[in-house]
Amino acid sequence: MADVVLKNVSKIYKGGVIGCKNINLSVSDREFCVIVGPSGCGKSTTLRLIAGLEEITEGELYIGGDLVNEIPPKDRDIAMVFQDYALYPHMTVEENMSFGLRLRKYPKDEIKRRVIEAARILEIEHLLSRRPKQLSGGQRQRVALGRAIVRKPKVFLFDEPLSNLDAKLRVQMRIEIKKLHSKLRTTMIYVTHDQVEAMTLGDKIVVMKDGLIQQIDDPLSIYEKPKTQFVAGFIGSPPMNFIRVKVEDKDDYILIKEIGDGFKIVIDRNTFSYLIPYSGKEITLGIRPEDIVDRIFSKIDTKENVVEAEVVAEEPMGSENIIHAKTKSSNLVIRTDGTNRVKMGDRLELLFKLDKLHFFDVDDGKRIE
Amino acid sequence: MKIKNRVLRENINSYLFLLPFLVIFLIFLAYPVIYSFILSLHRVTPYTDLYNVFSDMKFVGLKNYLKLLNDSKFWWSLIVTFYYAILTIPGMIILGLLLAIFLNNKLPGVSFFRSAYFLPNVLDILVVSLIWTLIYSPHFGVFVRFLEWIGIKGFSEKGILGNPRTALPGIAFAMILKGSGFGMILFLSAIQNIPHSVYEAADIDGANAWQKLIYVTIPLVKPIILFLVIMGTISSLNAFTEIYAMTQGGPYEVYFLGEIQGATKVSGFYLFENWAQMRYGYAAAISYVLLIITLIISLINARIMRRKF
Amino acid sequence: MINERRIREFIKRVILFIILSIGAIIVLFPFFWMLYIALKSPGKEFVLDFSFVKPFYANFLRVWKNESFPFGRFFLNSLIVATSGATLTALFCSMGGYVFAKKNFYLKEFLFWIMLSTLMVPGMMYMVPQFAIVTKLGWINTYKGMVIPHVASVFGLFLLRQHIETIPDSLISSAKIDGASEWQIFRTIIVPLSLPVITTVFLLTFLFQWTNFLWQLVVNTPESMKLTLPVGLALFRGQYQTQWCLLMAASSFSIIPIAILFLIAQRFFIEGLTAGAIKG
Numbered sequence: 001m002a003d004v005v006l007k008n009v010s011k012i013y014k015g016g017v018i019g020c021k022n023i024n025l026s027v028s029d030r031e032f033c034v035i036v037g038p039s040g041c042g043k044s045t046t047l048r049l050i051a052g053l054e055e056i057t058e059g060e061l062y063i064g065g066d067l068v069n070e071i072p073p074k075d076r077d078i079a080m081v082f083q084d085y086a087l088y089p090h091m092t093v094e095e096n097m098s099f100g101l102r103l104r105k106y107p108k109d110e111i112k113r114r115v116i117e118a119a120r121i122l123e124i125e126h127l128l129s130r131r132p133k134q135l136s137g138g139q140r141q142r143v144a145l146g147r148a149i150v151r152k153p154k155v156f157l158f159d160e161p162l163s164n165l166d167a168k169l170r171v172q173m174r175i176e177i178k179k180l181h182s183k184l185r186t187t188m189i190y191v192t193h194d195q196v197e198a199m200t201l202g203d204k205i206v207v208m209k210d211g212l213i214q215q216i217d218d219p220l221s222i223y224e225k226p227k228t229q230f231v232a233g234f235i236g237s238p239p240m241n242f243i244r245v246k247v248e249d250k251d252d253y254i255l256i257k258e259i260g261d262g263f264k265i266v267i268d269r270n271t272f273s274y275l276i277p278y279s280g281k282e283i284t285l286g287i288r289p290e291d292i293v294d295r296i297f298s299k300i301d302t303k304e305n306v307v308e309a310e311v312v313a314e315e316p317m318g319s320e321n322i323i324h325a326k327t328k329s330s331n332l333v334i335r336t337d338g339t340n341r342v343k344m345g346d347r348l349e350l351l352f353k354l355d356k357l358h359f360f361d362v363d364d365g366k367r368i369e
Numbered sequence: 370m371k372i373k374n375r376v377l378r379e380n381i382n383s384y385l386f387l388l389p390f391l392v393i394f395l396i397f398l399a400y401p402v403i404y405s406f407i408l409s410l411h412r413v414t415p416y417t418d419l420y421n422v423f424s425d426m427k428f429v430g431l432k433n434y435l436k437l438l439n440d441s442k443f444w445w446s447l448i449v450t451f452y453y454a455i456l457t458i459p460g461m462i463i464l465g466l467l468l469a470i471f472l473n474n475k476l477p478g479v480s481f482f483r484s485a486y487f488l489p490n491v492l493d494i495l496v497v498s499l500i501w502t503l504i505y506s507p508h509f510g511v512f513v514r515f516l517e518w519i520g521i522k523g524f525s526e527k528g529i530l531g532n533p534r535t536a537l538p539g540i541a542f543a544m545i546l547k548g549s550g551f552g553m554i555l556f557l558s559a560i561q562n563i564p565h566s567v568y569e570a571a572d573i574d575g576a577n578a579w580q581k582l583i584y585v586t587i588p589l590v591k592p593i594i595l596f597l598v599i600m601g602t603i604s605s606l607n608a609f610t611e612i613y614a615m616t617q618g619g620p621y622e623v624y625f626l627g628e629i630q631g632a633t634k635v636s637g638f639y640l641f642e643n644w645a646q647m648r649y650g651y652a653a654a655i656s657y658v659l660l661i662i663t664l665i666i667s668l669i670n671a672r673i674m675r676r677k678f
Numbered sequence: 679m680i681n682e683r684r685i686r687e688f689i690k691r692v693i694l695f696i697i698l699s700i701g702a703i704i705v706l707f708p709f710f711w712m713l714y715i716a717l718k719s720p721g722k723e724f725v726l727d728f729s730f731v732k733p734f735y736a737n738f739l740r741v742w743k744n745e746s747f748p749f750g751r752f753f754l755n756s757l758i759v760a761t762s763g764a765t766l767t768a769l770f771c772s773m774g775g776y777v778f779a780k781k782n783f784y785l786k787e788f789l790f791w792i793m794l795s796t797l798m799v800p801g802m803m804y805m806v807p808q809f810a811i812v813t814k815l816g817w818i819n820t821y822k823g824m825v826i827p828h829v830a831s832v833f834g835l836f837l838l839r840q841h842i843e844t845i846p847d848s849l850i851s852s853a854k855i856d857g858a859s860e861w862q863i864f865r866t867i868i869v870p871l872s873l874p875v876i877t878t879v880f881l882l883t884f885l886f887q888w889t890n891f892l893w894q895l896v897v898n899t900p901e902s903m904k905l906t907l908p909v910g911l912a913l914f915r916g917q918y919q920t921q922w923c924l925l926m927a928a929s930s931f932s933i934i935p936i937a938i939l940f941l942i943a944q945r946f947f948i949e950g951l952t953a954g955a956i957k958g
Binding site (some may be wrong): 389397399408471472481489491499508543551558641656660 | 691695705706709723726773776781783784804811829860864888911912926937944947948951952
């Protein structure tokens with residue numbers, strides 16, 4: 001059981017290529033921390049630094065309170081599950097799982113006991129004598145997990161472990177991993193590019209981009225209060241709508257105008273007082289697809305703040321209906337109930353939920369609040 | 370300092386793994402290239418000390434190389450080597466390609482044929498040469514008898530290898546039969562890698578079998594041909610064992626630049642003779658000239674093949 | 679129409695089959711001839727009939743236990759030289775190939791380039807300097823003199839490097855986390871996963887050492903106890919020019935084991951030799 005702390009950790013490769021920069025992160029004991037971001041954002045590098053597979057250029061890394069910068073991977077008491085599972089193809093499942101214990105010269109019966117215990121947890125007891133080639137993708141994934149479990153490490157590291165599975169299995173294994181965490185109660189650090197995995201698995205989510213940490217928070221805070229426009233757009237599916245608007249301070253209220261003579265929204269001056277300094281300037285308005293409602297279906301009878309849009313496409317999915325519509329100068333994605341069907345060219349009268357508006361600085365993408 | 374530690378450890382580990390190979394490589398493959406040159410600038414006195422043959426060396430500068438320039442035997446050996454290359458390389462390529470094209474058909478026993486043609490390749494060249502000496506031998510040799518049976522006479526007295534006109538072609542024939550399976554395997558795998566659709570497109574374009582060979586197959590196996598030409602050149606320059614076993618460089622019935630020359634004395638065998646006569650400095654000089662010739666030929670081959678086709 | 683085409687196709691195949699069969703007979707003729715002569719009585723080698731020596735193995739026995747040319751001993755020498763050479767080569771090439779495929783170290787590119795360029799040097803050129811070095815080391819008439827100078831096979835190293843590069847890095851990372859040392863990674867991960875290629879390198883080197891007549895001739899004086907089969911054969915022939923049946927019987931000791939080895943492990947030989955060509 002251990003916490004993991006990174007202090008100003010950077011990885012700079014030969015030729016100045018930045019792997020990750022100034023990473024400050026503390027994962028407490030038994031926490032499930034997910035690092036998420038697009039490919040090349042430095043999330044895998046960060047994980048490999050924690051594992052000790054790569055050298056930390058700058059900064060300090062503590063596992064369980066000990067500085068481990070110079071400790072080789074095998075002495076860090078960690079286990080890692082790789083994207084391609086990294087099962088040894090020439091060994092049986094049992095040999096794969098016991099390899100680490102055998103190298104550490106554990107007694108035979110202890111090894112046997114641990115392998116069987118792990119196999120039982122993962123329901124792969126019947127596969128122990130098979131070789132990786134004879135297993136399905138999901139089974140290989142379980143073996144990879146099992147190999148990590150038998151070691152009873154202080155920290156589990158996962159490097160995109162589900163990305164080689166098909167969609168259905170991925171959902172299933174996601175739940176397995178979640179169950180495993182609550183059963184083993186060990187610190188886990190999990191890297192993924194899939195924001196759904198991040199949201200569903202993490203106690204704590206770290207969003208990274210271009211080698212830098214964008215935000216560290218619990219899933220709901222990340223969703224409801226994204227600190228940057230990047231985080232807002234990365235988390236959530238379909239992604240948040242971004243509309244370029246102009247702010248006008250009208251003393252009694254604040255007017256938000258879509259660029260290019262589009263819609264106008266009136267908002268309360270007290271609630272949105274932080275927008276006053278931006279009066280006369282352009283900012284980015286963000287609104288999630290589910291926070292836009294069609295006036296007709298919403299039983300709201302006001303004509304105020306109506307945003308007019310024309311339907312350009314629709315993706316009916318049964319439980320919900322994703323509508324793509326066009327305002328004067330921007331495109332909107334709206335998530336509605338599955339029964340709300342529309343036709344191409346329909347004119348919609350839309351209302352934005354005013355308590356769900358997000359505003360971002362045009363220049364640095366930071367949240368305005 | 371800390372960072373350097375890990376880099377240092379990685380370096381030490383790597384070199385520990387590489388060490389056995391590297392030591393042997395440096396002593397027996399890299400150093401000899403330099404040492405050979407040094408040796409070629411010396412005269413080694415023979416018979417000084419049997420257990421320390423190289424104890425008495427005298428620096429003579431480029432004398433060995435100058436001597437080489439006026440050595441008709443050396444020039445003759447290069448001519449023979451060139452002739453040997455011309456005799457073997459096209460034969461091996463054509464036979465190898467033909468066999469590959471034949472074997473690329475659905476026939477019973479294809480894999481048997483493949484093994485049969487490839488087998489001679491892996492057998493000891495000295496033994497194969499001895500067997501051919503027997504086959505080629507005068508009076509009773511089975512080849513000579515076969516020739517007489519079909520009405521070709523005149524080989525009875527000296528056999529194939531005793532006749533200066535037929536000795537080298539005889540050796541080349543034996544080596545082509547031994548070696549063409551190698552080309553066959555290479556051509557076969559290259560031909561099988563050509564997509565079937567290319568041939569179908571040629572069919573639709575109205576190409577006949579011959580045109581498909583010339584316009585489709587050969588251009589696509591061009592890299593193999595280049596490889597075989599280079600390999601063949603190098604192995605001609607390396608040719609020794611077959612000459613040693615079959616003719617010992619003879620028969621000595623050819624005149625070139627006023628001296629009697631061995632009809633089959635390729636440069637490799639001439640080099641060996643100089644070594645056997647303990648002219649180590651001179652032999653080293655020959656080696657160096659051969660090395661340079663090899664490099665030049667490899668370069669020219671690569672150039673020509675890139676431009677043509 | 680269809681019938682005519684089928685008949686033409688059938689005739690084409692029959693002709694091809696006949697051509698290939700005749701070709702195979704020609705190519706393999708020398709080896710049948712060797713066996714045929716090896717079974718003849720001394721002095722009757724050139725009588726083309728089917729009367730053979732009795733018992734049929736008489737010639738083989740005579741050369742196997744010959745006093746001045748003990749081919750049994752030569753055979754053993756060849757076996758020792760080829761086996762030890764192939765074992766060392768396979769081991770050293772695997773170790774070197776692993777490092778070149780998966781590690782970074784000082785002078786890596788330079789060493790690689792140097793090794794690559796020695797592939798261009800014709801083997802004949804090494805005879806004189808290698809002989810000089812072996813003489814200075816006092817390795818004349820020894821097994822190590824025959825074996826060690828040819829153990830650093832650059833071709834084998836490249837073949838293994840090429841293969842080991844295809845082993846995923848994650849396996850090595852995983853083994854590191856599992857607690858494996860460098861040597862354990864090599865022995866428990868790299869070697870088992872490279873076994874087919876290691877076998878290829880082993881077999882090709884075995885073949886090379888088995889048939890490396892010139893070098894074995896150079897490092898052995900005629901009275902050496904370490905003479906190998908080809909050198910023994912050459913010397914035997916120098917003395918008994920006309921004893922063809924004995925010479926052919928002795929030749930079989932070199933040919934037959936290799937032929938059997940080839941037929942068993944054909945795949946490895948062919949793959950190894952083709953891999954070298956495709957790279958070049």
